Every structure is written in C-alpha cells, then in structure tokens.
Amino acid sequence: MxxxxxxxxxxxxxSLDVFISRFSQACLENGFLGIKEPKDVISFFEGNVYETMISRGITESTIDKILKRYELLQNEQLTHLxxxxxxxxxxxxxxxxxxxxxxxxxxxxxxxxxxxxxxxxxxxxxxxxxxxxxxxxxxxxxxxxxxxxxxxxxxxxxxxxxxxxxxxxxxxxxxxxxxxxxxxxxxxxxxxxxxxxxxxxxxxxx
Structure with missing residues (x-):
C-alpha cells in the first residue's frame, strides 16, 4: 500500500477553459491587469501559483480576494466541468x-x-x-x-x-x-x- x-x-x-476565463475575470476585478492571454495564466503554474502571483506584485490580501471572487464565478460553471x-x-x-x-x-x-x-x-x-x-x-x-x-x-x-x-x-x-x-x-x-x-x-x- x-x-x-x-x-x-x-x-x-x-477545467482549463473555465479556469482561465473565471480566474482572469477575478484578477481583473481586483486590479491585477497582468493577464493578457491564456498563456499568462498557465505560466503561473511553473511554480507555486500563489508564490508566483506574489512575485508579480499581487499582495496576499488581494490574492485572498481573487480566490473568493473566483469561487463565486466558478460555482456558476460547475455543471460545465x-x-x-x-x-x-x-x-x-x-x-x-x-x-x-x-x-x-x-x-x-x-x-x-x-x-x-x-x-x-x-x-x-x-x-x-x-x-x-x-x-x-x-x-x-x-x-x-x-x-x-x-x-x-x-x-x-x-x-x-x-x-x-x-x-x-x-x-x-x-x-x-x-x-x-x-x-x-x-x-x-x-x-x-x-x-x-x-x-x-x-x-x-x-
């Protein structure tokens, strides 16, 4: 075992298409404008996604806001996953x-x-x-x-x-x-x- x-x-x-769409929207609504195309989101996952976000100038409090907003947006799409x-x-x-x-x-x-x-x-x-x-x-x-x-x-x-x-x-x-x-x-x-x-x-x- x-x-x-x-x-x-x-x-x-x-979930890639849904994640990119909803995560990008959550970032934009919380003032992070660094996502221009899908590859920008995918690049976050070359390391720890949250450490990468911090390295790009997003504060921990903003990350928490992005997460909460993303959760709401994602819930709208659960049946599509x-x-x-x-x-x-x-x-x-x-x-x-x-x-x-x-x-x-x-x-x-x-x-x-x-x-x-x-x-x-x-x-x-x-x-x-x-x-x-x-x-x-x-x-x-x-x-x-x-x-x-x-x-x-x-x-x-x-x-x-x-x-x-x-x-x-x-x-x-x-x-x-x-x-x-x-x-x-x-x-x-x-x-x-x-x-x-x-x-x-x-x-x-x-």
Missing part, C-alpha cells in the same frame, strides 16, 4: 489499493461538489487553497498521517513536479492536462503517463 496524492485541475477535471475520460475508473482502481487524497490550489468545497456530482467518493480528503496555499506543506501534512509508506504526487504542471519533489514524494506527470509534456519534463518527473489507464496500471500493478 502507498499514499497517492492527486492534483485536481488538469488531472481529474478538464467534466472529468477526463477514464479518470473515474482509474481513481477507483487506485483507491482499492492505496490511500488517495486530492491536494489542490483550487477550493475544497467546489472540488468536492464536482467529484460528488460525478460519483467519485474514493478520496480520504480534499485539501484546498483555503486550508493552506503551499502544496508542499499540504503534501507533508498528509504524509505525516501515513508514515513509512511510499508517497506519490500526481500532477499536470511543471510546478506540481517541483513541489512534489520538494515534499519528498515520487512525482507522476500526466500529459492530458495544462502543461505540455516538454514543460512537465522541466520539473524532472519520476514518471510520465499518457492516459488514465496507464496511470492506474503504474500504481496498481507497479
């Missing part, structure tokens, strides 16, 4: 063998709503941005609950790979999400998989 922690956006749910094909089946297979969690930069309740609407109830917990903005700290907190077993972090961005490694996990990059395989590879993932089926095979059969 192992501990497997999953990013949410771009790994489980196909869909899981990636095959990921539900893969998650259930993985959960039969391992402890599974969601570690996300998104918000916990919105994440839980989408998972529940799609019949996904295999996760022990969903740990979102309102609990802690640092993915490294969130990953370490979950590892502390399951000491002595292998730990994996599954993500779709270069930043996910960097943060997972800093937290001491094996990292698995998925190629169906927000970053290209080439960009993910810059984060030196331990594994790179091209489909949910391949992900399940790696974690269930080893």
């Amino acid at each position: 192992a501990l497997v922690m999953f990013d949410y956006d771009g790994v489980i749910v196909d 869909e899981l990636f094909n095959g990921i539900g089946e893969a998650l259930n297979k993985i959960a039969e063998k391992h402890h599974v969690y969601v570690i996300t930069s998104n918000l916990s309740e919105a994440t839980k709503q989408i998972l529940n609407c799609n019949g996904i109830d295999c996760f022990k917990d969903v740990i979102g941005a309102e609990k802690e903005k640092s993915k490294i700290k969130k990953i370490l907190s979950v590892i502390s609950l399951h000491p002595g077993i292998p730990a994996y972090y599954v993500g779709d961005t270069k930043g996910d790979m960097i943060e997972g490694k800093h937290a001491g996990t094996k990292t698995i990059g998925v190629t169906w999400g927000w970053h290209t395989p080439e960009k993910i590879d810059e984060g030196n993932p331990d594994y790179l998989v091209n489909s949910p089926e391949e992900l399940a095979d790696l974690l269930v059969r080893g």
Whole structure:
C-alpha cells in the first residue's frame, strides 16, 4: 500500500477553459491587469501559483480576494466541468489499493461538489487553497498521517513536479492536462503517463 496524492485541475477535471476565463475575470476585478492571454495564466503554474502571483506584485490580501471572487464565478460553471475520460475508473482502481487524497490550489468545497456530482467518493480528503496555499506543506501534512509508506504526487504542471519533489514524494506527470509534456519534463518527473489507464496500471500493478 502507498499514499497517492492527486492534483485536481488538469488531472481529474478538464477545467482549463473555465479556469482561465473565471480566474482572469477575478484578477481583473481586483486590479491585477497582468493577464493578457491564456498563456499568462498557465505560466503561473511553473511554480507555486500563489508564490508566483506574489512575485508579480499581487499582495496576499488581494490574492485572498481573487480566490473568493473566483469561487463565486466558478460555482456558476460547475455543471460545465467534466472529468477526463477514464479518470473515474482509474481513481477507483487506485483507491482499492492505496490511500488517495486530492491536494489542490483550487477550493475544497467546489472540488468536492464536482467529484460528488460525478460519483467519485474514493478520496480520504480534499485539501484546498483555503486550508493552506503551499502544496508542499499540504503534501507533508498528509504524509505525516501515513508514515513509512511510499508517497506519490500526481500532477499536470511543471510546478506540481517541483513541489512534489520538494515534499519528498515520487512525482507522476500526466500529459492530458495544462502543461505540455516538454514543460512537465522541466520539473524532472519520476514518471510520465499518457492516459488514465496507464496511470492506474503504474500504481496498481507497479
């Protein structure tokens, strides 16, 4: 048995278009004008998204306002978000063998709503941005609950790979999400998989 922690956006749910639209709007409404095109949003995820925002001159209080506004805007689009094909089946297979969690930069309740609407109830917990903005700290907190077993972090961005490694996990990059395989590879993932089926095979059969 192992501990497997999953990013949410771009790994489980196909949310890129909705995220870019609503996040850009939330930033604009709160005075951050640095987003001109989709790639500007995606570039935030080459490291920790919140640390990147601070480095671009956004204060922590403004980030909190952006998050709250984004949550409201995202809730309007919840019914438009869909899981990636095959990921539900893969998650259930993985959960039969391992402890599974969601570690996300998104918000916990919105994440839980989408998972529940799609019949996904295999996760022990969903740990979102309102609990802690640092993915490294969130990953370490979950590892502390399951000491002595292998730990994996599954993500779709270069930043996910960097943060997972800093937290001491094996990292698995998925190629169906927000970053290209080439960009993910810059984060030196331990594994790179091209489909949910391949992900399940790696974690269930080893």
